[in-house]
Structures are given as structure tokens and as C-alpha cells.
Amino acid sequence: MSPQSSTSLLTGRRVLVVGPAFAALAQGPLAGAVLEQAGLERLIGIGRGDADLILIDADAFAPPALAAGVQALALAAAPPPVLVAGAHLPAAVARDLLRLDRSDILDAPFAPEALTAAVAGLLTQPEPAAPTVPQAHDVARCWAVIGAVGGSGASTIAVEIATQLCGRQAKEKSVCLIDLNLADGSAPAYLGATPSLRLGDLAAAADKLDPAMLQAFVTPVTKQLDLLAAPRDPGAFELVGRETILRLLECACDSYDWVVLDLPRHRRPWTLEALGGCDEVLVVSELTVPALLAARSLSDEIERDLGNGNKPRILLNRVASRMFGPAPSTAEAERALQRKAEAGISSDWEAAAASVNLGGPISTHRPKSKIVKDIQALVERLAAQAQATKAA
């Protein structure tokens, strides 16, 4: 490739130059290009429309800052091609560059001809297909699931509800399950999926988050189901603020027909607003006296603090035949709750264990389980009510 061919390729192209090394080449190999000089922060949320090519002078930045910049690029929904020049590229940077469809590395110091060849190589590569972004739709239905006590089965039920909703959709990418137990959510493990919601990157990109960028954080689970869940991290809740989480939820509701939230029991700065945006709040209790009392208190607190007339519905989980122990009956449970339960979900330890151990919903591994039938009936009833409200 001659210098001349690169020049003609660059004529009129917008080239984002990050770091000083390339600026000096404006009259040489980069002649004809429309150059924009910027810092690494410009890479957050960058897309195809911002530049035709990005050149990064790796040696101008401290490795952590450089790694964060390249990571931001790797997260962008449709990043422009990128060329990084440097003497000793950190491994984390090289790894993130490999995730990009169009990227190249140039050893510094480099000859102008080497730059020309690398630029031409990148610019002549075909553009990758645009990522699939869920289609816009009227308005998402959002259901929240929250446990009254730890281990009551909230995550199991959230996973099964999301799966049942998928079975009712013809459209791809129509349901999103969001695990808001940010530090140690179990939805990814229950689904056998790898969490890809990197909270530090989400916080950095929050201002620019839109449905296209959201796709950089989701884990596709099936054709219909996407998962938003963060990798295990004890400090996760401190990584993201209220606005970031609310923006994430807003974008998810703009992107999918159905959004299911697996909510942590303990209140976070964003909990009430998240609940306020939901069409249904499902409080999961087990059939023990402490759990029933906790379910009653939690439902009362949510109803009082939302103040919009919405009442949580209570699901009684692990309902078993009485002959197996001194558990309260449904009638006794409703007396303790001082309200009717919305539904009972049968106990089936074998099916639940098969699901968590094999990774995948109970409806996949044990489709005949009573848990599946009970949740199917619940979803049908609630979805029919949602449909009726929408039509009214």
C-alpha cells in the first residue's frame, strides 16, 4: 500500500486523534483527514457517527487510564476502527482491542509507511453488521420480584416468570431479566449465563446510555430473553449511583416488551423509584411464620412508601402437602398476612435443584414440575390483567 493510497482513503474522513504522537503527522500520512484531537474520555459512548477512525497514542497515558479508555471502546455498540500505537501495550489493553471488530496495533516508534499501511488496512475492512437492538414498542410491562426473607425463592421465581413470558412472545429480544442484587445475584448462575453488566463502565457511560449502548451490557440467554446482571463483586452497590440504575431501567423499558426485576430485599437509594415504575410488585414468602410476618411488613412498607395505590401481591413459595411437616396452611398463612395471597407455588426440591445445578430454568430441565405449572398460571393471569388494563 503506497502513502498516496492512504491519503486518498483519508480525504475528508474524520479521524479522532487521542494523544500527541499522531498530531505531528497531520501534514504527512494523515494529510487530507479532518482531525479531532481529544483525551481518552472522548471514547466513552463513542459511535460510528463520531469518527471514521480512532488513533490512540498509548505511550501518552498511564496504563489504567488507557485500559479504561479502550474498555469504553470495547463496550461501545458500534465503535469506529481503532489503531493503537505504543512501545509496551498492557495486556488488558491488548485483550480489549481483540474484542473490537476493527482494530490494529502499531509498535512505536513507527515509520510513516507502517502507519499508512495500518490505516489503509483498517479503512478497507468492511463495516460489521449493526448490533441487533430490540425494536421500539408501545410501552414495556415491568414486574418486580422481591423476597420477604433471604432464600424465599425470589430469584427462582423471577427466572421462571421471565421464561414463561418468553414463551408467549413471537418477537426476538422481547424480555429482559434484570438482576438488581448487584453484589451477588444468582440469576446468571440459575440461567447458566455469564454476567456482563460491568458496573464501573455503566457508571462512566450513564449519561450517554441508550438502547443501542445497553446492548453492550446484556447477556443474550435465548432468542427472546436477555439478562442484565453484574459479575460478583462485594463493592458492587457502591459502584453505581441512583441515576445510573434508574437510567438503566428506563433504557431497558424502552428496549423490551417485558422487563422482570429481581430486587434485593434491603432498600437501596433507587428501590422505591424502581418499584414505582413497575406494573406489578410480587413479594415472595415461604410458609413459615417469620417469613409471613416479614412479607406482611414488606408489603405494607412498599404500599405506604409508594403512595400511588399500588399494592404488592404476595406469592407463597414452596407450598407442600401438610403431611410433610407443621407448615401453616394457605388459609393460616393468609390470616398471618392479613390479606389474600396472589398464588401458591408448589415445592419441588428435585426440580429446583436440577435447574440450579444444570444451569437453566426449571421449565427447561423439569417442564412437568408443578412449579412450572403454578408459575405459568400466575403469568397467564397477570398478563391477561395487564392486557385488559392496556385495552381500557
Ligand SMILES: Nc1ncnc2c1ncn2[C@@H]1O[C@H](COP(=O)(O)OP(=O)(O)OP(=O)(O)O)[C@@H](O)[C@H]1O
Ligand atoms: N418452589 C420451590 N421448591 C423447591 N425449592 C425451591 C423452590 N423455590 C426456590 N427453591 C430453592 O430455594 C433456594 C433459594 O431460592 P432462591 O435463590 O430463588 O431464593 P432468593 O429469595 O432469591 O434468595 P436470596 O435471598 O439469596 O436472593 C434455591 O436452592 C432454590 O432452588
Ligand SMILES: [Mg+2]
Ligand atoms: Mg435471590
